[in-house]
Amino acid sequence: MARELLKGNEAMAEAAIRAGLEAYFGYPITPQTELLEWMSKRMPELGRPFLQAESEVAAINMVYGAACTGKRVMSSSSSPGVSLMMEGLSYIAGTELPAVLINVMRGGPGLGNIAPSQGDYNQMVRGGGHGDYHAIVLAPASVQEAIDLVVLAFDLAEKYRSLTFVIADGNIGQMMEPAELPPMRPLKRTVPEWAVQGAIGRERRVLSSIYIEPEDEEVVNIRLLERWREIEANEVRFKEYFLEDAEIIVIGYGTAGRVAFSAVRTAREQGIPVGLLRPITVNPFPSGRIAELIPQARAFLVVEMSTGQMLEDVQRAVEGRVPVEFYGRLGGVVPYPDEILNEIIRVAEEPIELGVDPLDGWLKRLKAITN
């Protein structure tokens, strides 16, 4: 297939379709809406169900119902809509069903705005819905990567009977870039052995997230955790740039990671020994790779479009052995490469003390340049 100029939201929609999506349920919200609109045209063309639900609450419960049949199903939304889906997501996790959700994140909290943000990291990575569960979370930094990760999301969801989220931000959703779509996959023909499709010639099956005996629920929780640990062991993905001899290691995902890449490249040209680690899976988090980098690192610099949500995961991986600095822009503001370059230079030139809360200095510097 040839490279075409594609808009992120539409590319993700078409990638899902080509990955064998069998039903889509969603609700309009900026900056995700083109995804739903693309589905509304393409899915009926292919004779596959598309439904605009009355709310995100309904949309995710439609996904829940359709996922019970073992079909490939998904929804997409943006931050406020994803908040509404948390109930359904918890039920899907509790019923151990595969399902894919794309969150094109926007500025918050509350109604916030429609600009790109990474403020939903905690909600997506650490749960969001009630109860003990984990979801696989994939973070693309380009339209091409968004396409590839949407396809991967379905495969991972089914392999582990797990929720899989693709967290893009408004930037990835709205941006147009040359990218290549995968070929159209044939629809799945097999029905998973757990699926509910009517008890034709077999015992009835029940799919439920209720385990009224705490001892039974505990067994389910153990199973979910063991499956999660298997995911942690096998599915960590990241990209590295200039890391071989890097003494300053920048860590950023999605759009923040992409902007950081420009800054790192410029810093390299200036002779600063800096490299970039860009997590692709923010859950499971590449903690192991970060730990490996500690001996060569003078300092880590975490860059996010949030108040330092992923920062906590990096700090946990680094265990206080070298300084971890932070730079973030908030509320839908995307950092410029120059801002990150300045941070890299600062970390390279200034002595950074161990054991100081990186948020203190960052907030002071940020307030000096904001409204």
Add this chain to the structure above:
Amino acid sequence: METVETAKLVYSRPESLTDATMHYCPGCTHGVAHRLIAEVMDEMGIRERTIGVAPVGCSVFAYYYLDCDFVEAAHGRAPAMATGLKRVLPDRFVFTYQGDGDLASIGMAEIMHAAGRGENITVISTNTAQYGMTGGQMAPTTLPGQKTTSSPSGRDVELMGYPLRMAEVLSNMEGSGYVVRRSLHNAANIRKAKKAIRMAFEVQKRGLGFAMVELLSTCPTNWGMSAVESLKWVEENMIPVYPLGDYKVTSALDGIRV
């Protein structure tokens, strides 16, 4: 020696009903409603092609008793879940079973829009004028003046609003093919309820849109009555507020007898 047949089996457990002992309180009509659904599945021969959606409420374990594939929804979301199922498996029978709190309170948006879309599902809803499972709190269906554990002085309509009549409300939806209210308080009405449930599945079979049967039901435990008293309470107090009848019957059903 010649044997003479003296007994004929006239009543037995429907095939679609499991032999599990029901957990419902004595005098509760959930068991009756379950049995009627099972009889209808038997008569129509659709047990193997039916998927039930259980609610959150006393009937959360409906699938212990109804011998077909089942899923278990979040509170009020059964119509959305049923929509997802039906859209990907249009040739299966999909029904929800919902209490009045589930359907008329927390699940109001989902039921209204399922009807509005003419979603080709069957909804069996039980109306006990309060929340059963959580111990008898006020529901949108609670009668004016009725005492519940969260309206201890009786439902004051000035403060707590008026009963919601779901059959009437849903019958106004263009997508509704069949919306009726029946009662389970005596044998004659149970027979009528059974016919209505059958009709609601026939609507689905024929692709005639959304179908709902609201069943006036008892909750002797939370009402603080004996089983017999509660049946009488349905007749004397609930039917005047919730008149039985056919609220929407699509003309496409003309001539169909069940």
